[in-house]
Amino acid sequence: MxxxxxxxxxxxxxxxxxxxxxxxxxxxxxxxxxxxxxxxxxxxxxxxxxxxxxxxxxxxxxxxxxxxxxxxxxxxxxxxxxxxxxxxxxxxxxxxxxxxxxxxxxxxxxxxxxxxxxxxxxxxxxxxxxxxxxxxxxxxxxxxxxxxxxxxxxxxxxxxxxxxxxxxxxxxxxxxxxxxxxxxxxxxxxxxxxxTDARFDRNFLRLHIFPLLQKRWPAFSCSVARSAQLCSEQEELIDELLEETLNQIIDQDKSLHVNTLKEMSKNKRMALLRRWLVSLGARMPAREKLLRIWKEVGLSRQDSRGEMKLEHQYVKRFRNRLYLVPFLLSPPEDTFILYWNSNIKSLVLPRDLGCLYRTSITTKQQEQKNTGINFSLNLNTIQSRINDSSGALFPFSIVRAPIFSESISVRFGSVDGLLYIVGRCRGRKLKKIWQELSVPPWWRKRIPLLFYNDQLISAIGVFVTCFGKAEEKNKAWNIVWERESNNAITNIMLxxxxxxxxxxxxxxxxxxxxxxxxxx
Incomplete structure (x- = not known):
């Protein structure tokens, strides 16, 4: 050496x-x-x-x-x-x-x-x-x-x-x-x-442009690197200055508040919108694309369900929120029934929707979880479980364990009649419940519905019906939905x-x- x-x-x-x-x-x-x-x-x-x-x-x-x-x-x-x-x-x-x-x-x-x-x-x-x-x-x-x-x-x-x-x-x-x-x-x-193939842009620069620049200005590469460093430092400073504001307008479900963005200057709004997309894994959009996202999706009517396709995701609007949603396979048919053997603790869901896992829980655990999550209609908690596309948070429901004569199945889509869910006195149709809990339309037919015989017990991670309510004197199950759609979508895209x-x-x-x- x-x-x-x-x-x-x-x-x-x-x-x-x-x-x-x-x-x-x-x-x-x-x-x-x-x-x-x-x-x-x-x-x-x-x-x-x-x-x-x-x-x-x-x-x-x-x-x-x-x-x-x-x-x-x-x-x-x-x-x-x-x-x-x-x-x-x-x-x-x-x-x-x-x-x-x-x-x-x-x-x-x-x-x-x-x-x-x-x-x-x-x-x-x-x-x-x-x-x-x-x-x-x-x-x-x-x-x-x-x-x-x-x-x-x-x-x-x-x-x-x-x-x-x-x-x-x-x-x-x-x-x-x-x-x-x-x-x-x-x-x-x-x-x-x-x-040596000058058809590629980088090779063209390396073979034909840079030799001329270096000959004229020998320190050209060093000067350009210094400019890049200055731009990097400027971006880091802007990130630091906008971080607090960005955190304030992003919900737990990673959606973005449209009304708050409307009140900001154009430059600040575009900077926050760009950073929100990049933070969720989207590629840095071009300026024209970013403007279109705001005009066609951000400024669309609340009931229009505006959306725009990016490279591997969609930007969607639901009510006063913007969501970045990965490509999803079509949901299962309403007639699809997946039976679950009570002796098996996991169940693979169709259409790359992940898996369900069940564990038995003690009375003490049941009391702790029921009070804060599934037995109240805490909208922020519920939305964070349903909408988070990163997979970091797994939706789950605490339900009573089935009795010997009850068969267990998972279904998707619509359910007829009125549903009586824990935390509500009056019965409501499933569509009305989705709306009350602000469940985005693209998730509604993909949420696994747990049935005992033909009785709906729970929409996993969203609500539990009165027929599924776990009582202290009875055994209870914790059903966890681990969504795997991100990995599956990645494989499809590649x-x-x-x-x-x-x-x-x-x-x-x-x-x-x-x-x-x-x-x-």
């Missing part, structure tokens, strides 16, 4: 970015950038082992085989050999990308990220080898799209992706510095032939398969929300 001042400085940059992390997974393409980062990470790992023997850094590499080049199999062998020489655990993930798709760049990025993150454990972080030139390219592409400060902030050096961290320790290093390092270290790397070659095991695709992250 070279010990001159410049190389020590490069190592220090990487160490500074990664000093708080112990278990690192490198996205290893085998190209120049990731080969340099692999070499640096190995050196840092060994140096840590010698100087601080009590610390144990774990490092492994993952290569994504996208099949876009006829040399892809050779690249896998190269990466495997490089890791073998350094005693680094290595695995390959295979993804299928439709070569005829129009958005092959963005599709490839999304699928690569999904594949990489699918291999992580909770205590690992993902590390990529983006550098300062990548940052400059990203900013110019953002300018081409007409992006605002958030887009011009470019690539984040350390960001949160769900429960994982994504770190890019080379963002303040230029490509020339990486080339000098690689040559001095006599590293071997591959050249991706797709990088329409691609991802395979992990590590340990010869197949792995499923995961959250598509990495689609707006940049990876090259």
């Amino acid at each position: 070279p010990n001159d001042k410049e190389f020590k400085k490069l190592r220090c940059r990487v160490v500074r970015r990664l000093k708080y992390y112990q278990n690192i997974v490198l996205a290893f393409s085998g190209g120049l950038d990731s080969s340099v980062l692999l070499d640096l990470l190995v050196y840092i790992r060994e140096e840590t082992r010698i100087l601080r023997s009590h610390e144990r850094r774990r490092l492994r590499a993952v290569h994504v085989h996208h099949g876009l080049s006829q040399n892809a199999d050779q690249w896998v062998n190269h990466c495997k050999q490089e890791c073998y020489l350094r005693n680094i655990p290595f695995s390959t993930i295979f993804i299928a990308i439709n070569k005829k798709s129009e958005g092959i760049e963005s599709t490839g990025r999304r699928l690569r990220y999904q594949a990489l993150v699918s291999t992580l454990t909770q205590d690992e972080i993902l590390v990529t080898a983006h550098h300062k030139n990548d940052q400059a390219e990203t900013l110019l592409l953002a300018l081409k799209r007409g992006s605002g400060p958030a887009g011009l902030a470019g690539i984040a050096g350390d960001t949160s992706c769900f429960s994982y961290r994504l770190v890019r320790p080379l963002l303040d290093v230029t490509r020339i510095e990486l080339e000098i390092y690689a040559k001095r270290r006599r590293l071997h790397w591959i050249e991706d032939n797709t990088n 329409k691609n398969e991802i395979f992990q070659d590590s340990c010869n095991e197949r792995t499923d695709t995961i959250d598509e929300q990495f689609s707006d992250l940049l990876f090259d």
